[in-house]
Amino acid sequence: MAFDSLSNKLNKALRDISGKGRLTEKNMEDMLKEVRVALLEADVNYKIVKDFLVRVKEKSLGTDVLESVDPSSMVVKIVHDEIVELLGTQEATLNYATDGMTVIMMVGLQGTGKTTSIAKVANLIKNKQNRNPMLVAADVIRPAAIEQLQTLGKAIDVEVFSKGVEVKAIDTVKEALVYAKDKGYDTVLIDTAGRLHIDEELMNELKEIEVIAHPQDILLTVDAMTGQDIVQVAKSFHEQLNVTGLVVTKFDGDSRGGGVLSVRSITQVPVKFVGQGEKIDEIEYFYPDRMADRILGMGDIVTLVEQAQEKMDLEASEEAAKRMMEGSFTMDDMLVQLEQVSKMGPLGGILKMLPGMNQYADMINEADAEKGLKRQKAIIQSMTLEERSDPSILNNRRKNRIARGSGTTPQEVSKMVNQFEKMKTLMKQMGSMSKTGKMPNFGGMFGGKK
Known part of the structure; x- marks a missing residue:
């Protein structure tokens, strides 16, 4: 994520002050120095950093904080609230027309x-807000842009209006608006031309379309x-067009993120969406409070639950979970759970959304984790229905056949079967615990005393 480095450094600074019995001018200064370095290294605008620290210090050394039961927790809240203030105090939604076409x-x-x-x-508003969108290919400078948009439109089942590169962009837009109104589309999204840099010709065309x-x-x-180029680009466009929001792309990349923290304060243009990957569904609304939670390692359970509801087959997962607790868990159920985990995306990204788990996310080698999931799925898929239902029948001959079919080794097959049996035992004991209130016996599973 764009804020990973900043998140790690801010968390370290705040952990240091949490270990102090009480707040003093001295330990506050030490903490603020670390925060200052973290923000500047994240490429946050210098003036914004300076103002940010002044506000945090003033509020942290106030009477309400100093006399509170846990002043260090109050400081964390103040830093959190100030980050939200930088990002925007509330979600910036799309400005849908109250009447007619947007x-x-x-x-x-x-x-x-x-x-x-x-x-x-277009895909997001179609699926999440039941909009009926149409895309307009008004980037007539690059023929490849029209072809790309048509390919994407086909993939998401959204019509793309185009008059080709021979027709001026402004004429394409005029015809598109008439066409969309006649066809009953409620939202028209216009893809305009870009340049390698901002120039007069580009801006004149965009102003005409506006x-x-x-x-x-x-x-x-x-x-x-x-x-920081984000800020300069946003300022330049906003000075000539009424830019209402930003879509930040490559947010999942290894960037410092300071431009995102700076841009709203300097331009007053809010971030509305962030792109989290290459896939068509890897974009999400930008929630300042949730992002502040992630930056400070507090997780983002709300977004995690939303993603689970969207990407997972909850009915299949619940059915598998029910059988797990009853002790009738099969390899097919395990396959369902593995496939659900795969749909949720990289494991490190999931951990970052769990409170307190942010620090462990970077310890995961995503390539190895994904490879391991694929191998486990391949092993189960290479089993017969009988073997999936009752893995205890697996002898050496069967394990060798499964290993050949899945591109693994007999040892990996045995290891997975052992993991399955341990998981089945654990789930059965947890099911019994939920009924009796007694703790399950984990000792025999992990080599301890039974």
């Missing part, structure tokens, strides 16, 4: 993921990897 323009420089982002937004389309939203795509 028009959204997507603008940005080349290479920022503009065309992919507009398709992602005048004709009267968009409720003008979304600017910015690349999280560009740091």
Whole structure:
């Protein structure tokens, strides 16, 4: 995530002050120095850092904090609230028209993921908000952009309006708006041309489209990897267009994230969406409070639950979980659970959303974890239905056959069967505990006394 480095350093600074019995001017200064370094290294604007620290210090050394039962926790809350203030105190939603058709323009420089982002937004509002969107290919400078948008539109089952590269962008937009109204579309998303840099020709074209389309939203795509350049690009576009929100792409990359923290304070343009990957569904609304929680290692349970509801087959998972607790858990149930975990994305990303687990996320080798999941699934899929139902029948001959079929070794097959049996025993004991209130016996499972 864009804030990983900042998150680690801020957490260290706040852990240091949590170990102090009470707040003093001295230990506050030590903590603030660490916070200052963390923010500057994350590429946050210097003036914003300076103002941020002044506000944190003033509030932290106030009477209410100093006389509280746990002043260090109060400091954490103050830092949290100030980060929310930087990011925006509330979610910035799309400005849907109260009557008639909503028009959204997507603008940005080349290479920022503009065309992919507009398709992602169309897919998101279609599936999450029951909108009926249409995409407009108004980037007539690059033929590849039109082809890309048409491919993406087909993938998400959203119509793409295009007149090709021979027709001017402004004429394409005019015809598209008439067409969309006639066809009953409630949302039109216009993909505009980009450049390698901001120039007069680009801005004049965008201004013309803005005048004709009267968009409720003008979304600017910015690349999280560009740091402070986000602020300069947003300022330049906003000075000439009524930019209403940002779509931050490559948010899952290894960037410092300071531009995202700085941009709203300097431009007053909020972040509305963040792109978390290459897949069409890997975009999410930007919630400042949830992001502040993640930055400070507090997790993001709400987003995790939302993602689980969207990506997992909850009915299949609940059925498998029920059988687990009853002790009738099979390899097929285990396969269901493995597939559900895979749908949730990288394991490290899941850990970052769990309170207190952020520090362990970087310890996971995602490539190895994904490889391990695939191998486990392959082993189960290479079993017969009888073997999945009752793994105890697996002898050496069967294990050798399964290993050949799954591209693994007999030892890996045996290891997985042992893990399955231990899990089955544990779940059965937990099921009994829920009925009797007694703790299960874990000793025999992990080599201790029974």
